[in-house]
Amino acid sequence: MIGVCVVGAGFWAREMHLPALARIPGVKITGVVATSEESAKSAAAPYGARAFTDLEQAVADPGVDVVDIVAPPDVHLPAVLAAAANGKHAICIKPLARNLEEADAMLAAVEAAGTRLFYAENVPFIPAVQEAKRLVDAGHIGEVFRVKACEGIGAPHSEWFFDPERSGGGAMLDMAVHSLEFCRFFAGAPVQGVYADAGTFVWGERTTAEDTAVLTLRFANGVLGQCEDSWSLPGAMDSRFEVFGTAGRILIDNLHRQPLQVVSATGSPVGGAGWSFPLPVPGLLADGHLDMLTHFADCVRTGRPSVSEGRVGRDVLAVVDAAARSLASGRRETVRSNIRTNQGEIS
Ligand SMILES: NC(=O)c1ccc[n+]([C@@H]2O[C@H](COP(=O)([O-])OP(=O)(O)OC[C@H]3O[C@@H](n4cnc5c(N)ncnc54)[C@H](O)[C@@H]3O)[C@@H](O)[C@H]2O)c1
Structure with a gap:
């Protein structure tokens, strides 16, 4: 059984990720994290999951194998870092991060921890x-x-x-x-x-x-x-x-x-x-949310590569980064594809 802790109890967690996860054989929703206890409880209750307001505490729960992040973008990096630090895989909703620096920090953290990061883009x-x-x-x-x-x-x-x-x-x-x-x-x-x-x-x-x-x-x-x-x-x-x-x-x-x-x-x-x-x-x-999350669960179970690894979300952000530079310069800008890590750059 794959234990999943969902970070976020708002629109997208309630409408899509929680109901989809509940339908995937071999997946158990173990916890839901939100900023308010009331919200976490009401989102967790239909699935018999625990409610948390403390991200670190929720992720450290030994029943959690995967942290599914469906919260605002400023929460994505700390949640991925918490997952990696606790040896848990992470699924991160779009956009992967607020900027390329955060995306690179996520990729570096999961690589160092030997955990996985999946990019939840349903399209x-x-x-x-x-x-x-x-x-x-x-x-x-x-x-x-x-x-x-x-x-x-x-x-x-x-x-x-x-x-x-x-x-x-x-x-x-x-x-x-x-x-x-x-x-x-x-x-x-x-x-x-x-x-x-x-x-x-x-x-x-x-x-x-x-x-x-x-x-x-x-x-x-x-x-x-x-x-x-x-x-x-x-x-x-x-x-x-x-x-x-x-x-x-x-x-x-x-x-x-x-x-x-x-x-x-x-x-x-x-x-x-x-x-x-x-x-x-x-x-x-x-x-496509059910198919997407079923695919991620299969990847966790089998170790197979995903069609939507964290790197995909980073590649998309690199285009947004070039678009922001284009907006400022008024010219067409080149996409920077190299990932910056603490050790230097990798292609
Ligand atoms: N098609 C899609 O894939 C799609 C559609 C809608 C939203 N989204 C994405 O989903 C994410 C969440 O959007 P939403 O519409 O559900 O937002 P929302 O405002 O409806 O809900 C946000 C939730 O995050 C929780 N939260 C906020 N800060 C937190 C923290 N520090 N720790 C734990 N939980 C925290 C809040 O308590 C709330 O439950 C965003 O990244 C958004 O872009 C994706």
């Missing part, structure tokens, strides 16, 4: 994305030369997103990590250069971070990429992915499982303000 595990990958790999759209992803919401749901000290940045980090991973998944080569433009159009009174970002990517094999990522779709949501090949094109509209989509900030005849269509049900399956 490649979405069944429609998996199906598209099978079609592309089978040659149905010819040679891929362009990839595109749009990830947008109306507003983040918790205050910490608006505080770059805690979140690490705005939509270019929070949302673009999904788009970038989609593009990387299909381009078949690392991102070499990125040009970014961004602005704060809707949430300027609440944050200094950008709420809207547009990135153009150039991959090492010449493939072009575009990412449109935002917190600036009032009342709406967007999750669309495209792959263009020399013989065809695939569009995945991830919300298009509901036939009627009406989005309105002020209200519509078929619904109130906001989304008049619910999140796709069952999100657990449709959004």
Whole structure:
């Protein structure tokens, strides 16, 4: 049995990770950590797990084999370090960290401890994305030369997103990590250069971070990429992915499982303000979280390599880092891929 302690008891832990983990044979949720005891208890109770407010104490529990981190980005590094120090594996939700320095510190810590770090990015595990990958790999759209992803919401749901000290940045980090991973998944080569433009159009009174970002990517094999990522779709949501090949094109509209989509900030005849269509049900399956966490459990059990090791999250952050430099310089910037460790640089 693999004992998993979940760090975080908010939106994503409750809606996705806890219910998914509970469905995986051979996995036991042993604990839930939150900042308030009440929240930890109410999230832990349905699974018969223990509630904690102290991260170190929770991770040190001998029943814990894996620490699944589903808390805000400022918690990711300390939680991975605590897991490694206690000889436990870690699963870390996107974005892997607030910046490259934190990501490198995580990778160095797990390497020194001989533990593993998995990057919990669900996009490649979405069944429609998996199906598209099978079609592309089978040659149905010819040679891929362009990839595109749009990830947008109306507003983040918790205050910490608006505080770059805690979140690490705005939509270019929070949302673009999904788009970038989609593009990387299909381009078949690392991102070499990125040009970014961004602005704060809707949430300027609440944050200094950008709420809207547009990135153009150039991959090492010449493939072009575009990412449109935002917190600036009032009342709406967007999750669309495209792959263009020399013989065809695939569009995945991830919300298009509901036939009627009406989005309105002020209200519509078929619904109130906001989304008049619910999140796709069952999100657990449709959004790939169950498959992703099942894959990580298999990797822990068998020792096999993962398609989403911590290094993947670091590679995505390296593109966000180049995008931030591009925003400052007004020019296309090169992605720095070397991991910096205490011992020097590794490729
Ligand atoms: N598709 C996705 O993969 C997806 C979707 C939404 C959110 N997320 C990510 O999940 C993470 C959490 O987001 P959320 O929406 O659940 O946030 P949230 O605000 O709803 O919940 C945050 C939770 O973290 C807990 N927390 C905060 N500081 C802590 C600490 N020091 N120790 C232990 N627990 C602490 C809080 O008590 C709370 O339970 C973020 O990194 C976010 O980017 C991923």
